[in-house]
Every structure is written in structure tokens, then in C-alpha cells.
Amino acid sequence: MQSPLSGRMSSGFGGSGKYKSKIVFGVALVAAVPFLLSTFAASVTVGTGALEFGQGSQQATACDQKIYVALGEEWHGAPTPEDSSAGFFRVRAVTVSNLDLEACAGKKLRVRLIDNASKEIKIGPTDESMVLQISLPNPLPISNLSDPVTLGLSYLTGIGAPISTTLTATAALSISGISVYDGSVLSSKNGDATFYLDPTSTIVNIDGQKVFRTTVETIDNPASTPQAAPSAAPSATPAP
Numbered sequence: 001m002q003s004p005l006s007g008r009m010s011s012g013f014g015g016s017g018k019y020k021s022k023i024v025f026g027v028a029l030v031a032a033v034p035f036l037l038s039t040f041a042a043s044v045t046v047g048t049g050a051l052e053f054g055q056g057s058q059q060a061t062a063c064d065q066k067i068y069v070a071l072g073e074e075w076h077g078a079p080t081p082e083d084s085s086a087g088f089f090r091v092r093a094v095t096v097s098n099l100d101l102e103a104c105a106g107k108k109l110r111v112r113l114i115d116n117a118s119k120e121i122k123i124g125p126t127d128e129s130m131v132l133q134i135s136l137p138n139p140l141p142i143s144n145l146s147d148p149v150t151l152g153l154s155y156l157t158g159i160g161a162p163i164s165t166t167l168t169a170t171a172a173l174s175i176s177g178i179s180v181y182d183g184s185v186l187s188s189k190n191g192d193a194t195f196y197l198d199p200t201s202t203i204v205n206i207d208g209q210k211v212f213r214t215t216v217e218t219i220d221n222p223a224s225t226p227q228a229a230p231s232a233a234p235s236a237t238p239a240p
Helices: none
Strands: 028-030 039-047 056-059 066-077 087-101 110-112 133-134 154-156 170-174 192-194 215-220
Touching: 066 215, 087 110, 133 170, 133 192
Parallel strands: none
Antiparallel strands: 039 215, 056 066, 066 087, 087 192, 110 133, 110 215, 133 154, 170 192
16 A cells, blocks of 8 residues: 555565655644643555555654554454355554653653544453553653553543553553563663553554554653652741
8 A cells, every 4th residue: 555654664464564764743732621731643645555564654742752652463254144254454553753752751651543434442451441551650761661650651531531441451661671662771761661562463454444544642650750858847946
């Protein structure tokens, strides 16, 4: 599929093709709506066709002016009485790469998927699960993280309200190793944040052909701000 985004590196069934964009998206602050206060978002549309697996796009958030987003794929069998080999390529993972974890420390990171009718795609086990969110550690971690509790992994509604439900997703934050997106060496200035939608592939199986846009948002997280240690109270001066 041809698209206005250029730089196709590779593609193929079950592959890990990468797609770089020469477009830098601006950052917009939405302050009129309370729940979006201090929200910065970026998104990309790939022509008139679906976002291909393994593609990525150059985007920007409040704390990092150049990040990349790529979708990971895998084949999902869906046999029918007419065709026992039927199936589709499901969205296995969404990776935010080249993320400056030093500048973004303490912020919440959100991703969502949008279809060709500009509607959010259900990304979790309930009909309201439209957003996946993690909290970027502050202070910075000294090693890769994959504990959902430590990362604060959760589902949100489209307007950002928390959802209490069983997690089918997992997440990983990588600061060492090799980037999923372009093979660069990871660091605290060049990290990967990966959301695995449903590693069991039993509940959340999104057909990649239905994904036309991805969005990435950073949200202020005051609870993560390191608190200054309380100063010691002066001791009373003994009476002479």
C-alpha cells in the first residue's frame, strides 16, 4: 500500500517492517476541557488506507519533540465453515520509541487507536476500554521494567476516566538493549514503551486493517513529583 509517508524499509507477512515519516507533527495544548488539561497529543493518518503493521510515524509530545510509533503484528486464525485457513493480522503491540525518559519522567503516557470513521477502537476487555496508560517512572529506573503495578498500567475511557477491570494487556519500558523500532541502542534518552494488547490473543484481537490512526499523549502526573524532605523542626532553647 502506498501512502504519503515515505521511507518504507521492509514489509512482509509476519515481518517487522519499519516506516519512518518525514513529517513532524505540532504539539497542541488543550486547556478548555478540564480532563484534558495539560494534555499533549500527536497522531498520524496514513493516506486513505489502514495503518500497516510495522509502520511507524514521527510524532511529538509535550516532553519529547520527536518520537516514533510502530504497530507489531501477528497472524490470528479465524476459520469459517467455508475457509478453514481464514484469519487476519492482529495488532499485537503498540511501541512508542525514541522516548526521552529523562524529560518525560513522571508523566503519564497514553495510546489509543482510531478507525477510518474517526472513532476510537476498543483496546481492552470492556466496551469502554479505549485508552491504555502507564506512568513513566520518576526517578528514572536503572533497568528495564515490565511490572504492570510499577508502571501503573490501566485502561481509561475515551474521556480519560479510569476503568476497573481485569487487565488483558501488559507493558514494558526499556532503557537498555535494542529499540524495537529502528534497532538503535536504548538509553534513558532513547527509550521504548511497548503496550502488548493481549499476549494470550484470546480477548483483544484488533484487525490491523481497521486501524487508520494512532495517538500518543503525555499527561502531567503531580502525584509522581518527588517531595522535598521535611526540614527538621528547631529544638527548643533550654531555659537558663
